[in-house]
Each structure stands twice: as C-alpha cells, then as structure tokens.
Amino acid sequence: MDMNEIKEIFFQECEEQLAELESGLLKLNDGDRDPETVNAVFRAVHSIKGGAGAFGLDDLVSFAHVFETTLDCVRSNRLDPGPEVLKVMLKSADVLADLTNAARDGGSVDEARSRQLIKELEALANGEVLQASAVAEPVVKAAPAVAAPVVNDEGFQPVAFSFDDFEADEPALMEMPTYEIVFKPKSDLYAKGNEATLLLRDLSRLGDMSIHCDMDALPTLDRLSPESAYFSWKVSLKTDKGEDAIRTVFEFAEWDCDLEVSLVSDDAAAPSEELPMQPVPFDLSILDDEPAVSVGVIEEEEQLAAQQAIRDAAVSAAGTASNVLQMAQSATRTPAEKSAGAAASAAAQSAAAQQAAASAATPTIRVDLDRVDRLINLVGELVINQAMLSQSVIENDANGTSSINMGLEELQQLTREIQDSVMAIRAQPVKPVFQRMSRIVREIADMTGKSVRLITEGENTEVDKTVIDKLAEPLTHMIRNAVDHGLETPEKRLAAGKSAEGTVRLTAKHRSGRIVIELADDGAGINREKVRQKAIDNDLIAADANLSDEEIDNLIFHAGFSTADKISDISGRGVGMDVVKRSIQALGGRINISSKPGHGSVFIMSLPLTLAVLDGMVVTVANQTLVVPLTAIVETLQPEAAAIHSFGSNQRLISIRNSFCPLVDVGRILNFRASQANPVEGVALLVESEGGGQRALMVDAIQGQRQVVIKSLEANYTHVPGIAAATILGDGRVALILDVDTIVAASRGQSLKPEMSLAAAG
Numbered sequence: 001m002d003m004n005e006i007k008e009i010f011f012q013e014c015e016e017q018l019a020e021l022e023s024g025l026l027k028l029n030d031g032d033r034d035p036e037t038v039n040a041v042f043r044a045v046h047s048i049k050g051g052a053g054a055f056g057l058d059d060l061v062s063f064a065h066v067f068e069t070t071l072d073c074v075r076s077n078r079l080d081p082g083p084e085v086l087k088v089m090l091k092s093a094d095v096l097a098d099l100t101n102a103a104r105d106g107g108s109v110d111e112a113r114s115r116q117l118i119k120e121l122e123a124l125a126n127g128e129v130l131q132a133s134a135v136a137e138p139v140v141k142a143a144p145a146v147a148a149p150v151v152n153d154e155g156f157q158p159v160a161f162s163f164d165d166f167e168a169d170e171p172a173l174m175e176m177p178t179y180e181i182v183f184k185p186k187s188d189l190y191a192k193g194n195e196a197t198l199l200l201r202d203l204s205r206l207g208d209m210s211i212h213c214d215m216d217a218l219p220t221l222d223r224l225s226p227e228s229a230y231f232s233w234k235v236s237l238k239t240d241k242g243e244d245a246i247r248t249v250f251e252f253a254e255w256d257c258d259l260e261v262s263l264v265s266d267d268a269a270a271p272s273e274e275l276p277m278q279p280v281p282f283d284l285s286i287l288d289d290e291p292a293v294s295v296g297v298i299e300e301e302e303q304l305a306a307q308q309a310i311r312d313a314a315v316s317a318a319g320t321a322s323n324v325l326q327m328a329q330s331a332t333r334t335p336a337e338k339s340a341g342a343a344a345s346a347a348a349q350s351a352a353a354q355q356a357a358a359s360a361a362t363p364t365i366r367v368d369l370d371r372v373d374r375l376i377n378l379v380g381e382l383v384i385n386q387a388m389l390s391q392s393v394i395e396n397d398a399n400g401t402s403s404i405n406m407g408l409e410e411l412q413q414l415t416r417e418i419q420d421s422v423m424a425i426r427a428q429p430v431k432p433v434f435q436r437m438s439r440i441v442r443e444i445a446d447m448t449g450k451s452v453r454l455i456t457e458g459e460n461t462e463v464d465k466t467v468i469d470k471l472a473e474p475l476t477h478m479i480r481n482a483v484d485h486g487l488e489t490p491e492k493r494l495a496a497g498k499s500a501e502g503t504v505r506l507t508a509k510h511r512s513g514r515i516v517i518e519l520a521d522d523g524a525g526i527n528r529e530k531v532r533q534k535a536i537d538n539d540l541i542a543a544d545a546n547l548s549d550e551e552i553d554n555l556i557f558h559a560g561f562s563t564a565d566k567i568s569d570i571s572g573r574g575v576g577m578d579v580v581k582r583s584i585q586a587l588g589g590r591i592n593i594s595s596k597p598g599h600g601s602v603f604i605m606s607l608p609l610t611l612a613v614l615d616g617m618v619v620t621v622a623n624q625t626l627v628v629p630l631t632a633i634v635e636t637l638q639p640e641a642a643a644i645h646s647f648g649s650n651q652r653l654i655s656i657r658n659s660f661c662p663l664v665d666v667g668r669i670l671n672f673r674a675s676q677a678n679p680v681e682g683v684a685l686l687v688e689s690e691g692g693g694q695r696a697l698m699v700d701a702i703q704g705q706r707q708v709v710i711k712s713l714e715a716n717y718t719h720v721p722g723i724a725a726a727t728i729l730g731d732g733r734v735a736l737i738l739d740v741d742t743i744v745a746a747s748r749g750q751s752l753k754p755e756m757s758l759a760a761a762g
Helices: 005-029 035-054 060-075 083-105 112-137 168-175 188-193 196-204 243-249 267-275 296-309 317-331 335-346 353-358 369-396 403-426 433-449 465-469 472-486 492-495 529-538 549-557 578-584 740-747 754-761
Strands: 178-185 208-216 232-238 259-266 427-428 449-458 460-465 501-511 514-521 590-596 598-610 611-622 624-629 633-637 644-647 651-656 659-665 683-689 693-699 701-709 724-727 734-738
Touching: 005 035, 005 083, 035 060, 035 083, 035 624, 060 083, 083 112, 083 433, 178 188, 178 196, 178 243, 188 624, 196 208, 196 232, 232 501, 243 259, 243 651, 296 734, 335 369, 369 403, 369 701, 403 427, 427 433, 433 449, 433 472, 465 633, 472 501, 472 514, 472 578, 472 598, 514 529, 529 549, 549 578, 549 590, 578 590, 598 644, 611 693, 611 734, 624 693, 644 659, 701 724
Parallel strands: 449 501, 624 734, 659 693
Antiparallel strands: 178 232, 178 259, 208 232, 427 460, 501 514, 514 598, 590 598, 611 624, 611 701, 633 683, 644 651, 651 659, 683 693, 724 734
C-alpha cells in the first residue's frame, strides 16, 4: 500500500470521525454528560489530528490541536460544556470539516473564521485553567517544548526527553508517595488508535515523574514486524493522587498493554530516579502542557517530527517504527475495531464486560461503491435471464413436472436470496445526511438571527445508498426554506405566544415498503394570500382562479417562484423548492405539503427503498402489460355487479365489506382506451397511496407476482406521466411499472402532468 492509498483511507476515516464528533457534540448540547460521550468527541478530534500530522496538513493539525486542548479541559472537568461553550465547539466542528475537505480536494476555507474560532477556543481553555488553578490544587508547570529532530546524512536522530524540568514544591514532593509503573504496550493498543505518548502525558500531570524507555526488545530491521510493539517504559512517579488515579490514566488501554503499578518507599525509589535517561524514539512534544509555549511553535515541531518520521521509515526502524505504524494502523482501522475500542473503554470497571464487548465486534471491510454497483447490475441481469429461462421451460413443459422445472424453482429461490443479500450491502442509515443538516441549520440561523433547534428521529432507518446520496440536495433546500421562510424571528414568536427558539423536526421511517422523510417546523405556516398574490404577479395563475389550499401550497414548487421580499444570500432568486420536487421525482418519489397558518408546515417525502428491484404484480390493461408495486396492494378481488354503484356522471364506487371505495379504470386514466371498461369483466386491486386513501384499481387480468429489475424510463427514453419506471419480463418484453400515487391523484381530478393543473386554473 503506497502513501496515496493510506492518505485516501485517512480521509475516509475522517468522515467517520467528523460524524462521531458532531453526534457527540449534539448529545452534549442536549444535556448528555456521559464521560464516554466526551471521550468519544475528544478521540475523534485527536484521531484527525494524528493522521493529519503524518501527512503534513499543517492548517488542519493547528486547528485540531487547539480544539483538542479545549476538549481536554472538558474531559478533565476544568471546563463546563455549557450552551455558549458548545456553540463555539459546534462551529469549530464545522471548520474542522471544512479544513478536512480542503486538504482532500484542494479547496480553501475562511481563514478569518478559523482564526476567530482559534481565539475563542484558546480563551475558553485558558480561562477555565486559570479558574481551576485558583480554586483547586496547584498546576504542575509544563516542560519546555522539545526541539525538532535533527536531520543529517545518517538519517533520523533520536530526541532525548526528560521530565526533570517539571518543577514543584520540593518539600511537598518529599512527602508524596512514590509509585513505580511498568508500561508495555501490545500491538492492539496502536491498532485501536491509542497512543503511548498521550498516556505518558496524562500520567505526568499527576505529579513529578522520571521515565526510562526500554528498547532492548527492538529487533534488527530485517526481523522487524510492522504489526508488533517493541518499546516499554518504566516510570517513577511521585504523587498524592493514589493508585486509582494512575490506573484511570490507562483505563482506555488497560486490556491492550501489560501494566504494573506498585508503591515503593523513598529508599527503594531512589535507585529508579538514577536510571540513565534513554533516547525516546519519537517526538514527545505532545506531552507539553500549553502555558509556556505558543501553539505555532508546538505545531511546527510536531509537523517536522511527523514528516521526518515518514521519510526515514526505511532507514531507521528504531526512530520511526512506532510513529509510522500508529499512523498506518489508525488510518486503516475499521469501524468494528473502533467500536470494539469504545466498548472496552466504556466498561473499564469490569474486566469481563470489556472482554465480552471486544470479542462481540463484527469484522468489516471497505468496498468501493462501483464494485457493489457492478455486482448489483450483474445480479439484475441474472434475475432477468433466470426469468427468461423459466418462461421458456414453462412454455415447453405443459405438465410442469420435469426435473428441469424443479431445478429452475430452486434456481429462482437462490437467485432471490443472492439478490436480497446484495441489496442489503447497499443499505445504509440516513444518519450521515441528517447530521449534515445540523450544520445547515446552524449557519442559516446565524445568518437570519433566529434561534433554531433541530430534532432528528429515525436516523438509523436504512435505505439504498443511491437514494441517500441524492437526498442531500433536496433536504438542504428544504432546511433553508424552513428556517428562512417558515420560522419567525424570536420577537414575533414571543408576541405569538411561542418560545423564542423555533423547532425543525426531521424524521425518517419505513412505511409500506418505502421510506418516508418528514420535515416539520413550528413556524407561521404558508401565507397562502401572499403565495397567491405572488403567483398572480408572476402570471402563473389568473386573478380570478379558484384554487384549493393544496393547490396554492403547491405553487411554491413552481420554477422561479419565491415569496422573499428581497434577494439575499439565503433566498429570493426563485431557485430551491422546484429543485426539490424535480430531485424527488427523479428518485421515483413524491412530495406533499401540509400547512396550518400560525402552527407551521410539514413537508412529506416518500421515496422507494431501492432503485434496483421491486416486488410487483404483473397485470394486463387494454392489451398492455403493466407492473403494480406489491407494497401498494392491500388485496385483490373479483367485482360483482351488485357491488358496483354509479356516482355522478362518470364516477363509480365498489362496495367492500360495507364500505365504499372509488373504482379507478387504469386503462382510461392512461388513455389506453377511450371508454370505461366493464368492472365485472376485470379484476380490482385495492391499493393504498400516500395521502390519497384507498382506491380500487381496475385491470383486465393478473398474470402473476414476481420480482422485477427496475430500469429507468426517464434515463433511457423520457418521463411518462403515471409511469414510474420499466422492466424486462421473462419473455423479453418491456413492461411499464405503474406509479400508483399519480394514478390515484388523477382519479381525484388532478392531471397526470403537474403543469396542466396550473394551465387549467389559469
């Protein structure tokens, strides 16, 4: 694996770490004070910083270092994560994401914003440190920064490090007990992203410490294993914190190292203090506490050390094995390994629980999406060919009892299992998209001066990866619209008897084989008079047009339509909601609006779970073969003449168990025939649509039920109203997949083409 591949893996890891960071900060913002949540946030920033340092990403490392320092104050209970603190940290998480994207894609970030946040983070950290030192015990003075490694013709030169420069009150130290700690990491410690340097740094904060690095186990270069750990440390520590405080430092790594802690007398401790200082084989400047050295100096030294370690990997095993190994292992950690590490640290008080959590982790691998797509396409072709083969056998085997026919049934079952398994690989939770919306809400709220709270539900609802990738754009437009247009200013909300803080709720759930995403706000709702007047001014409708509330609400989806009084960075150009509707329709979905003046609006998006396959019922309508999605069908029935009732001039109802349901002639709606068919001669499919209730779709006959591979009709031909997609049947014919909701809407008097309703209204 070359360095470019490792770097790409690092950026993939960064995406996961950034998601973990924002998730943890949002939990803290909601009042969660679980120490493990704080630790998860800290680890996320630290992991990004560590990998970025190895690749020389100076801007990213500098910002992450300051962010990490402030988080460390929270972790050590020196800084309370109140609302103002978390507001700064959430903004810092956004900047950290921007810096990561800029490092990966070569873009730029707002430097002024980064500098301002650095100042705010430093102020938070420094202010709390001063306050803690005034109230609590004295703070041990930090050691001076270690000089950067010196490079000569012979390669990397080890940097000698000593903790002798730590000063403390001499009489107090004489009275403190002395502990001897033997710390030998295992390879698993580095594989899970822990660092020996950080553990030693935390240990040094407990008191006066001297350290001896044992490198006797380091083999020659030809025998060195990149997955092993060879260094160990012997530490003499004077502290009054006790053995429990020492073991707490190693609670995240206790099961991935050999650790011995023993209390010794002053006489026994004396020889250990005289141990000769051995060169430490990697830069320990990270052990420095902040006050004595500026951030810029520390970061420059860390970058030089990391870059030099990578260059000398081939010539100096003793100097670089640990650093390069940590970087590579941290960059290639799988989500399962990280979850195992988190589980072990959360159960540090119970050895049995830790081991059980670690052993329960499921191994995972990374696979390029292109490979999965290719596999899905091949499985789709396999399904089509299997259907064709079955059709041929059925046509040539009247009895249907041949061994070939029986084998084909087994093949069909296996093909279905393969297809289900492959589709499960693509299933992903919507959580990453929902988390991205948190930043949009914060930014728009700051720009508009509004106080907004985003509540997400159903984040673990799974949907096809293709659908997830295309959800970000429409959701972004809708979030911006909800905050800018939907929610009132704090003053107006208070005047209306509401809380000053507006709420936007984003929900995902499965319903009838589809995923339904709802975006609700508790704002003022849609101002229908303003929308109507704007539509008249833009010549979209006539001044005397008689439109229902639903039709007025749907005017906001018209291209170029905007109710903003002036153009701003957020809205006013008429670009947004029309993009939302086109994007949703391109996914085979639909969007509905429900608004109540003074109480807010709800936008409901209904999308297919996958864009690859569906279970459908193959039917015949006016000599045309159609496929009706099975998830929309409640039941099928054979109408009787006594159950059919006329209603109005051309409407008919069917009586089903003492209730009446509208009967819809699919062939007439799609213009396959000019007149209504006789219901008694066909079959009725009782379907349920989003927002449309139940309808009985009348078809001529049912051919059977089967799983079909979805082929985009719009991409290969053009959009056909009432048709969602197409598929290839076993006999090679192309069958159209019915858009049930469009057919139901047309049965209520709406045109199949959205533009036609506006034209009719005008």
